[in-house]
Amino acid sequence: xxxxxxxxxxxxxxxxxxxxxxxxxxxxxxxxxxxxxx
Numbered sequence: 415x416x417x418x419x420x421x422x423x424x425x426x427x428x429x430x431x432x433x434x435x436x437x438x439x440x441x442x443x444x445x446x447x448x449x450x451x452x
Contacts, residue, residue, distance in 0.1 A: 416440050418447075426450055 422437035433452045440447060 416444065418444075421446065 418438040418440040420436055421439045422435075424435040426433040426435045429450065429452075431452055433450050435448065435450050437446050437448050439445070
């Protein structure tokens with residue numbers, strides 16, 4: 415399991431349930447990954 419820092423949040427209105435698009439910075443080895451969360 416890795417811990418990251420959230421660097422960007424956007425609403426995700428296309429999702430069936432209310433959600434957000436997230437960009438998470440996991441540092442220099444992994445980089446920034448995008449995911450969604452409710």
